[in-house]
Amino acid sequence: xxxxxxxxxxxxxxxxxxPQHPSTHGVFRMNVTLDGETVTKLQPVFGYLHRNHEKxxxxxxxxxxxxxxxxxxxxxxxxxxWAYALAVEKLAGIExxxxxxxxxxITAELTRLQNHVAFLGFVLGDMGAWGTALMYAxxxxxxxxxxxxxxxxxxxxxxxxxxxxxxxxxxxxxxESARKxxxxxxxxxxxxxxxLTGNEILLARLQGIAPLTAKRAINGGLSGPVLRAAGVDxxxxxxxxxxxxNRFKFRVPRGSVGDCYDRFMIRILEARESVEILxxxxxxxxxxxxxxxxxxxRGFRPPAGEAxxxxxxxxxxxxxxxxxxxxxxxxxxxxxxxxxxxxxxLEELCLGTKIADVMVxxxxxxxxxxxxxx
Amino acid sequence: MTGILEAIRAAxxxxxxxxxxxxxxxxxxxxxxxxKDARAVAExxxxxxxxxxxxxxxxxxxPARKVKETIVRKETVEGVETEVKExxxxxxxxxxxxxxxxxxxxxxxxxLTLRVxxxxxxxxxSIPSLTPVWKSADFQEREAYDLFGIRFxxxxxxxxxxxxxxxxDHPMRKDYNPPDDFEYEPxxxxxxxxxxxxxxxxx
Numbered sequence: 001x002x003x004x005x006x007x008x009x010x011x012x013x014x015x016x017x018x019p020q021h022p023s024t025h026g027v028f029r030m031n032v033t034l035d036g037e038t039v040t041k042l043q044p045v046f047g048y049l050h051r052n053h054e055k056x057x058x059x060x061x062x063x064x065x066x067x068x069x070x071x072x073x074x075x076x077x078x079x080x081x082w083a084y085a086l087a088v089e090k091l092a093g094i095e096x097x098x099x100x101x102x103x104x105x106i107t108a109e110l111t112r113l114q115n116h117v118a119f120l121g122f123v124l125g126d127m128g129a130w131g132t133a134l135m136y137a138x139x140x141x142x143x144x145x146x147x148x149x150x151x152x153x154x155x156x157x158x159x160x161x162x163x164x165x166x167x168x169x170x171x172x173x174x175x176e177s178a179r180k181x182x183x184x185x186x187x188x189x190x191x192x193x194x195x196l197t198g199n200e201i202l203l204a205r206l207q208g209i210a211p212l213t214a215k216r217a218i219n220g221g222l223s224g225p226v227l228r229a230a231g232v233d234x235x236x237x238x239x240x241x242x243x244x245x246n247r248f249k250f251r252v253p254r255g256s257v258g259d260c261y262d263r264f265m266i267r268i269l270e271a272r273e274s275v276e277i278l279x280x281x282x283x284x285x286x287x288x289x290x291x292x293x294x295x296x297x298r299g300f301r302p303p304a305g306e307a308x309x310x311x312x313x314x315x316x317x318x319x320x321x322x323x324x325x326x327x328x329x330x331x332x333x334x335x336x337x338x339x340x341x342x343x344x345x346l347e348e349l350c351l352g353t354k355i356a357d358v359m360v361x362x363x364x365x366x367x368x369x370x371x372x373x374x
Numbered sequence: 375m376t377g378i379l380e381a382i383r384a385a386x387x388x389x390x391x392x393x394x395x396x397x398x399x400x401x402x403x404x405x406x407x408x409x410k411d412a413r414a415v416a417e418x419x420x421x422x423x424x425x426x427x428x429x430x431x432x433x434x435x436x437p438a439r440k441v442k443e444t445i446v447r448k449e450t451v452e453g454v455e456t457e458v459k460e461x462x463x464x465x466x467x468x469x470x471x472x473x474x475x476x477x478x479x480x481x482x483x484x485x486l487t488l489r490v491x492x493x494x495x496x497x498x499x500s501i502p503s504l505t506p507v508w509k510s511a512d513f514q515e516r517e518a519y520d521l522f523g524i525r526f527x528x529x530x531x532x533x534x535x536x537x538x539x540x541x542x543d544h545p546m547r548k549d550y551n552p553p554d555d556f557e558y559e560p561x562x563x564x565x566x567x568x569x570x571x572x573x574x575x576x577x
Contacts, residue, residue: 046513047536052521055546093399218426218479221510232479239482305398308430308475308485321432321475324398334432336475344512373536 012040015355019048023126023359026369030346030358037354042347046340049373057333062088062300065333067159073339073371074156076115078107078148079313081161086242087309087320088163092302094295100165101244102285106178107151107160108311109274109281113185114144115314116225116267116274119366120192123264126363127205133196140188143181150174164295175282182278189271197265205260210349210361212258220345223338224316226365229266230258236312243311247284248277260357263364301328315339315366335374339367375403378423378486385418386411394489404473404487409501412490413528416507419476425486428508430475433518435547437495438468468495470524474504474511492524495547503529521546 018029027048033041053072057065069084070077082104089096096104121137145155150171152158160167196202212222217230227234235252237245253269255262304326310319316338323332342365350358375393382391382405390408407415419425441464449458474488492499503526505511515526516535523544526532534541543550 047538050536052536052545054521090400091398219509221428221508223429234479303398305396305400307396307398307400307402308487310429317429319430319475321430321473323434332432332434334430336430340513341510344510 017358019045024362025122025367026372028362028367028369028372030362032350032355032358034355037356039350039353039355039358042350042358044343044346046373049369051374053374054333054335058330061298061328062302062330063163063297065330066161067157070157070159071370072335072337072374073313073315073318073368075118075368076111076314077156077158078111078152078160079311079318081158082108082243083309083311083313083318084320085161085163086311087307087322088302090309091305091307091322091324092163092300094164095292096243097165097289097292099169099286099288100290100292102281103166103170103290104161104243105245105248105281106278106285107148109278110144110147110178112274112314113271113278114141115366116271117141117188119267120196120264122366123360123363124196124202126359127202133192136192140185147174147178147181150177162291162295162297163300165289165291167291169290175285178278179282182275182282185275186272189268189275193268197268203261205357205360206264206364207259207261208257209260209357210353210364212345212349214258216345216348217258220348221341222316222345223342224313225266225270226263226316226342228253229255229262231255236310236317240310242309245277248280250274250277260360260364267366299328301326306332310336313338315368315371316342335371337371337374339369339371340374343367343372375405375486378419379405381423382415382418385422386414389415391415402485402487404489406489406491409490409492412488412504413502413507416474416488416504419486419488420507424478424481425476425483427477427479428474428504428510429477429485430473431504431511431514431518432473432475433522433524433546434471434473435495435522436466436469436471437548438465440465469493470495470499470522472501472515472518472524472526474508476508495523499523500525500527502527503532505529520544523547 013034015032015034017032018024019027029045031043031045032039053068057068069080072080117137117140121134124133148158149155151174152160212230214231217227218232231254233254238252250273253266255266302324304324306323308319308321310317318338319336321334322330325331349361379393389411392406394404394406396403443462443464445460445462447458447460449456470492472490476486477483490501492501503515505515513535515529518524519526519532520534520537521544
C-alpha cells in the first residue's frame with residue numbers, strides 16, 4: 001500500500017503547436033493532446049500556405065508552370081524543375097541533350113547536398129542546439145547557392161530546366177569552382193560528424209525514438225531517406241534509371257531500425273554518395289548544346305495523353321502527373337509532394353513519445369511547407 | 375499491363391476492370407476499375423501481385439463534353455450504293471475520377487495506373503476509399519475530396535485538408551468560379567452603412 005496521497009485523476013491538455021512555432025519549419029500546425037508530457041493524440045492541420053498551385057498551373061502555359069515549381073520545395077528548386085521537365089518529356093517523348101543530362105545530375109546532386117546539410121542544421125536546432133550547427137551548415141550551403149546563382153541568376157528561385165535540356169550553358173570557370181567545392185566537401189562532413197554523431201546528448205535524443213518498420217513505411221507511402229532509414233532498398237535513381245544515373249557508381253545507404261538516429265545518419269551517408277556521383281559527373285561532362293533544338297518551349301503543345309514522371313528528390317519521391325488534351329495548357333497538373341505524404345505516419349510515430357520528441361521526429365522527416373500545402 | 379489485367383480477371387472473374395489506352399509516347403496505360411470492385415482489386419494487387427506502394431492519388435474532373443464523330447454509312451439511293459459521311463455529335467456525361475499510381479517496391483516494377491470513376495459530378499460522387507489497403511492514400515484522398523468533391527466511402531477521417539472547414543465549393547473543378555475577394559465578409563461597418571442608407575431614404 002502506498003503511503004503517498006492518491007494523485008488527482010490525470011487530466012489531458014490540448015495544445016495547438018504552431019502554425020507560428022520556431023520548430024514547425026514554417027506554418028505547420030499540430031493539435032496535440034497531452035497526458036502529462038506524453039502525446040496521446042496528434043492531428044496535423046494543413047493549408048496555411050495553400051495557394052492551389054495545381055489550379056494556377058492549369059491556367060497557364062506548359063512553360064509558365066516551370067518557375068512555379070521552384071516555389072514548391074524552395075530549399076531544392078532544381079530537383080523540382082527536373083521532375084516537372086522529366087514528366088513533360090515523358091508526355092511528349094522529348095529527348096534530352098547529352099550535356100544537359102550531365103548538368104542536371106550535377107545540379108540535382110548539389111541540391112541534395114545542400115538540402116541534407118541544411119537538414120543537419122535544422123534538426124540540431126530542433127534538439128536545442130540553437131544556431132551553432134545551423135551556422136556551420138548554412139556556411140556550406142551558401143557556397144552551393146553561390147554556384148546556383150552563378151549558373152541560373154538566382155540562389156533559390158532558379159527556373160533553370162527546360163523541356164529537352166536546360167536554359168543556359170555553364171558560365172566560364174563554373175566547373176572548376178564546382179570541382180573545388182566537391183573536393184572540399186567530405187572534409188566538412190567529417191568535421192560535422194566529429195562534432196555531432198558521437199555526441200552523448202545527440203545520441204540520447206535520437207536513438208530509439210520513433211522506430212519504424214519497413215512494412216509500415218511502405219504501406220504509409222514514405223519515400224526517400226525516411227523510407228531507406230527504415231531499411232527499404234528503394235532509390236528511384238536505381239529503380240527507374242532516369243536521366244543518366246545508370247552511368248554512375250554509387251551505393252544506396254539503408255538504416256536498420258528506422259529510428260530518428262537512422263533518419264539522421266542516412267542523410268550524412270547520402271551526402272557522401274552524392275559527392276561520389278558529383279566527382280564522376282564533373283569528370284565526364286561532354287561539350288555540346290544544352291537543350292534539344294527540336295524541343296519547343298513557347299507555344300508548346302504536347303499530344304493528348306497523360307504521363308506520370310518521378311525523380312528521387314532530396315526529400316523523397318517527387319512526381320508530376322500531367323494530362324494533356326492537346327492544347328497549350330495542362331488539362332490536369334498534379335504534384336506528388338513527398339513532404340506531405342511523408343507526414344502520413346506522423347501521428348503513429350509520435351504517439352506515446354514525449355512532447356519534446358515530437359519536434360525531433362518532425363525534424364527527422366524533413367518537410368518544407370511550400371510543398372506540403374502547395 | 376495486359377498480364378496484370380488477365381491476372382485480375384482470373385482471380386476476380388466478376389470484377390469490372392477495363393484497359394484504357396494512353397496515346398502518349400510513354401504508353402502508361404491504365405486500368406479502369408468499377409467502384410464496387412475497387413477495394414477487392416486493390417487488395418488483390420497488394421496481396422497477390424506485390425503492389426505494395428501506392429505513390430500518388432489524384433483527382434481529375436471531367437465535365438460533360440460533346441464529341442464530334444464522323445460516321446460513314448452506306449445508303450442506297452435509286453439503286454446505286456453510295457457512302458455518306460455524317461457528323462454526329464455525341465455527349466459524354468461528366469464524371470469525377472480518382473487516379474492511383476501504384477508501384478511494387480519488392481519487384482521494382484513500373485507504374486500501374488488505376489482509375490475509379492464516379493457516376494456523375496453532382497449526387498453520385500461516392501467511390502470506395504483505398505486507404506484501408508494503402509495507408510498512403512489517406513491525405514491524398516482527403517485532398518481529392520477537398521478540391522474535387524469526390525466522397526471516399528470508408529475513409530477513416532474524411533475532412534477538408536487544404537481549404538478551411540467553412541469553405542463550400544471544390545476549387546479544382548473545371549467549372550469553379552472564384553469569388554472576387556476571398557476574404558470578403560460582412561462587417562459591422564457595412565451593416566451600419568446599410569442602416570444609414572435606409573434612414574436617409576426614409577427621411
